[in-house]
Amino acid sequence: MNPRILEPFLQRLTMLSKSLIEQTCSDLEKQYVDYLISHFGQWRVWAEASQRVADRQSVSEQEIPEAFRTEFKIMQVIVEMQDLGKFDWKNPTLMKLFGELSQGPFYKFFGDTITKIALRLAQKAGVKTLLEIGAGRANLTKIMLDQMAAMNISLPLVTTDSQPVILDNIVTLKADYPRADMAALLWNITDPPPEELIQNVRHPVLVYERYTLNYANVSAIKNIARVADILVLGDWFNCTGELFAYDEVFKKIGAMPFFFKDIKPLLDEHFPNQHIFDQRAIDAIKLPNITLLIAWK
Numbered sequence: 001m002n003p004r005i006l007e008p009f010l011q012r013l014t015m016l017s018k019s020l021i022e023q024t025c026s027d028l029e030k031q032y033v034d035y036l037i038s039h040f041g042q043w044r045v046w047a048e049a050s051q052r053v054a055d056r057q058s059v060s061e062q063e064i065p066e067a068f069r070t071e072f073k074i075m076q077v078i079v080e081m082q083d084l085g086k087f088d089w090k091n092p093t094l095m096k097l098f099g100e101l102s103q104g105p106f107y108k109f110f111g112d113t114i115t116k117i118a119l120r121l122a123q124k125a126g127v128k129t130l131l132e133i134g135a136g137r138a139n140l141t142k143i144m145l146d147q148m149a150a151m152n153i154s155l156p157l158v159t160t161d162s163q164p165v166i167l168d169n170i171v172t173l174k175a176d177y178p179r180a181d182m183a184a185l186l187w188n189i190t191d192p193p194p195e196e197l198i199q200n201v202r203h204p205v206l207v208y209e210r211y212t213l214n215y216a217n218v219s220a221i222k223n224i225a226r227v228a229d230i231l232v233l234g235d236w237f238n239c240t241g242e243l244f245a246y247d248e249v250f251k252k253i254g255a256m257p258f259f260f261k262d263i264k265p266l267l268d269e270h271f272p273n274q275h276i277f278d279q280r281a282i283d284a285i286k287l288p289n290i291t292l293l294i295a296w297k
C-alpha cells in the first residue's frame with residue numbers, strides 16, 4: 001500500500017497523548033474520580049461482609065454501604081441458588097435486581113463518562129467510526145446516541161455482541177434515533193472480527209465498551225486490535241492481585257475477575273499507549289480495580 005494513504009491517519013493518531021487526554025477530559029476526570037472516591041470509599045467494608053455472605057453467616061443490609069446494596073442482594077440470591085444446586089437466570093428476584101443495578105445512579109453516570117470520553121477523544125483523533133462491543137440490550141448504546149445528539153456529533157456507529165439480541169435492538173434504536181448512522185453485527189470477541197465488520201469500518205476506529213471483557217477473556221484484545229485504533233474500556237481490572245468473596249461468587253454469573261497484570265502484556269503488544277483514567281481513585285481509596293482505561297496504537 002502506498003504509505004501516503006496512511007499518512008493522515010497516522011498523524012492524527014499520534015496526536016493522542018496522555019497530556020492531551022488529561023487536558024481534554026479534566027472536568028470528566030474530576031467528576032468521575034470524585035464520585036468513585038465518595039461512592040466506593042467503603043469498598044472494603046463490603047468486601048469483608050461479602051466473605052460472611054459466602055460463609056452463609058447472617059449479614060444485615062444496614063451493615064452494607066449503600067453503594068453496594070444491590071450487589072449484596074444479588075450475591076445473596078446467587079448463594080441461595082448455589083445451595084439449591086441450580087442456577088436460574090430467569091429467577092424473578094434476580095432479574096429485578098439486575099434491572100435495579102442497571103437503573104442505579106452509578107450505571108448511568110459510568111455510561112455518561114465512558115461515552116463523553118469516547119466522543120471527545122474521537123474528535124481530537126479524527127475518528128471515522130465508533131464501534132461498541134458487547135452492546136447487549138443497548139443501554140450504553142442509547143447513552144452514546146444521546147451524547148452524540150447533545151454534542152452535535154454525527155459519527156457512524158457499529159454495535160456488536162455475541163448474542164442476536166443486538167440485531168433486534170437495532171430495529172428499535174433506528175426508529176428512536178432516525179438520524180443516526182448505525183449498523184449492528186454479531187461478533188464474539190473471542191474470535192477474530194468478521195470480514196463484514198472489517199469492511200464496514202473506516203479508520204481511525206474507536207472502540208468503547210462496558211462490562212464485556214470480563215465475560216469474554218483477555219486475549220480478546222488481540223482480536224479487537226484487528227479492527228480498533230483507540231480503546232475506551234469500562235471493564236474492571238484487578239490491579240492489586242487481591243480477590244474477595246464477591247469476585248468468587250460473581251464468577252457464577254459469568255463475570256470473571258481479570259488481573260491487570262494479565263491484560264497488560266496484550267495491551268503493550270497491541271495498544272502500547274495507555275492511560276489509567278481513575279488512577280487518582282486507586283491511589284486515594286486503594287480501590288482494587290481499574291474501572292476506566294484508555295489505550296491507543
Ligand SMILES: C[S@@+](CC[C@H](N)C(=O)[O-])C[C@H]1O[C@@H](n2cnc3c(N)ncnc32)[C@H](O)[C@@H]1O
Pocket residue numbers: 133134135136137138139140160161162163187188189190209210211212215216217
Ligand atoms: C453485562 S452485559 C453489558 C452490556 C452493555 N455493554 C452495557 O454496558 O449495558 C455483557 C454483554 O457482553 C456480551 N458478551 C459476553 N461475552 C461476549 C463475547 N465473547 N463477545 C461479545 N460479547 C459478549 C453479552 O452478550 C452481554 O450483552
